[in-house]
Amino acid sequence: MPLTPRSRVPRPRTRRVKAALLSSAVSVCLIAASAPSPATPLGIGDRLFPNLGNPGYDVTSYDLAFTYPGTNSKPLTAVTTIDAVTSSRLERVNLDFARGTVGSVEVNGARATFTSAGEDLVVTPAEPVGEGRWMRVTVHHTSDPVPATGQEGGWVRTKDGLAMANQADAGHLVFPSNDHPSDKAMFTIHVTAPNEYTAVANGVPAGADRAGGSTTWTYRTRHPMATELAQVSIGRSTVPHRAGPHGLPLRDVVPAKDSERLEPWLKKTPDHVAWMEGKVGRYPFETYGLLVADAQTGFELETQTLSLFERELFTDPAFPKWYVESIMVHELAHQWFGDSVSPRTWSDLWLNEGHATWYQALYAEEKAHKPLEDRMRAAYRASDSWRDAGGPPAAPKAPKPGQKISIFRPNVYDGAALALYALRQEIGRPAFERLERVWVSAHRDDVASTADFVELASGLTGRDLSGFFKAWLYNKKTPPMPGHPDWKSDAPQERKGA
Known part of the structure; x- marks a missing residue:
């Protein structure tokens, strides 16, 4: 994804500059007194989510502690501790947070006052924090798994516990944060x-301490992560382990009652990883696995190192086996495209979903004899309609x-994969495959934009491709397909005078 939409008929799903999010009008419940002058929600200017993210600081790490x-x-x-470096003098610190009760806040160890403004938690430190300074903000709060009216995403309630689905803008419904993918950070996550119950989170285990009737599980990431990719599973789960290519540790999280039933699917992951590595290079993280949630979500989600899958995908016989595997590859491909290389703004979403859809379709072609060209021809027929409904990729x-x-509309899934197919047609398969490998290597653990992709493609091919990309990524109408002048759109033609 996110949210990789599905249906019974197989179909596609699923430099730090900051951007923004559309507020949902549900305020954080607060206990402390308001700041003396009016607080306002701030954003970093994202075209799609103008109130998401916050200016003035760059988060380096999150420490999240939840008690279930x-x-x-x-x-x-919960207690959320944020370490950050300021980029300007801050008399106030805005955090994204919109579903919980805040009990207290400290900035650099000193008690701070706080209030709410839209979906922001606005903190006033005892003393302003100077530009270029290290800053620690600690928030004692609750994290509510029951959604309020108008709030979608965040915690997912399963039949035996919880999981997370924070894409695109819902991390701040779980914990205070700078909730935009352009501000990636390291994470330590504790769950009591x-x-x-068994608790599993992104990254690798760093301890499980039992005290009386409860256990505190700790996990740490070894690579920076966007807030929308955070994952915590709490349930009556089993965690099978296996080895992937070059000894890569693989671990899955599944309902204990379904362990044997799901094993035939889980054991396919090593081959999936090997296939993706053959296309774009070494897997970029410390571990990988599937989190199978017994919940009705309607999507799968590429949470970093632990992709979220709905149980029904694997248990409903209506889904063909080749289709299920291609969806597994879609979420795996996101670990490179979207997780390791994250979008600089949400308008760059096509780089995530277009690439994941591309490798999903390529896998289906190579492993299940589902021709990529047939899928792209069908996408071309629908592309003008997709652009009209959802905009260019x-x-x-x-x-x-x-x-x-x-x-998350078809224009950023198959519509974006169609643009990648056009690019391969334009520059040739060898140049395209080299571009893919260099892209994920050059921007590993970072954020990147559409402009970065255009620049790299032009540089590697030794030709100015800006006009090609402008037409395929920004035009209202789909350009002619290189090598296939006979391909036509099924979109109705505009009537003169309409």
């Missing part, structure tokens, strides 16, 4: 839960009111 009460219908108690229309994930 043993039921997914009550708030978790009753002993009968690199200039998607804003989300619908109250439906923030509606930016």
Whole structure:
């Protein structure tokens, strides 16, 4: 994804500059007194989500501590600690946070006052924090798994616990943050839960301490991560382990009752990783695995090192085996495209979803004899309609009111994969495959934009491709397909005078 939409019929899914998010009008419940002058929500200027992210600082790390009460219908108690470096003098620090009660806030160890403004938690330190200074903000709060009206995403309530789905702009419904993918950071995650539960999070284990009737599980990432990719699973789960290519540690998280039933699917991951590595190079993280959630989500999600899958994908016989595997590869491909190389703004979403859809389709061609050209021809027929409904791939229309994930339309899935197919047609297969490898290598653990992709493609091919990309990524109408002048769009023609 995110949210990689699915249906019964196989179909596609799923430099630090900051951007922004559309506020949902539900305020954080606050206990302390407001700051003396009016606080305002701030954003970093993202075209699609103008109020998301916050100026004035760059987060270096998050330390998240959640205590699960043993039921997914009550708030978790939590402590979020944010280490950051300021880029300007801050008399106030804005954090994105919109579903919980804040009890207290400290900045650099001193008690701070706080209030809410839209979906921002606005903190006033006892003393302003100077430009270029290290800053630690500690927030004691609750994290509510029960969504409020108009709030989508965040915690996902499963039949036996919780998981997370924070894309595109819902990390701040779980914990205070600078909730934009342009500000990636390291994460340490602690989860305390009753002993009968297992907790797993992004990264690798760093301890499991039992005290009486509860256990505190700790995980740490070894690579920076965007807030939208954070994942925590709490449930009556089993965690099977296996080795991937070159000894890569693989671990899955599945409902204990389904362990044997799901094993035939889980054991396919090593081959999937090897296939992707053959296309774009070494897997970029410290571990990988599938989190299979017993919940009705309607999507799968590429949370970093631990992709979220709906249980039904693997248990419903209506889904062909080749299709299920191609969806598994879609989320795996995101670990390179979207997770390791994250979008600089949400308008760069096509780089995530277009590439994941591309490798999903390529896998289906190579492993299940589903011709890529047939899929691309079908996409070409629909492309003008997709552009009309959702905008061109690199200039998607804003989300619908109250439906923030509606930016995940066909134009950024198969519509964007179609642009990649056109690029391969234009520059040739060898140059295209080299571009893919260099892209994920050059921008590993960083953020990148459409302009960066255009620049790299032009540099590697020794020709100015800006006009080609402008037409394929920004035009309202789909350009002619290189090598296929006979391909036509099924979109109705505009009537004269209309």
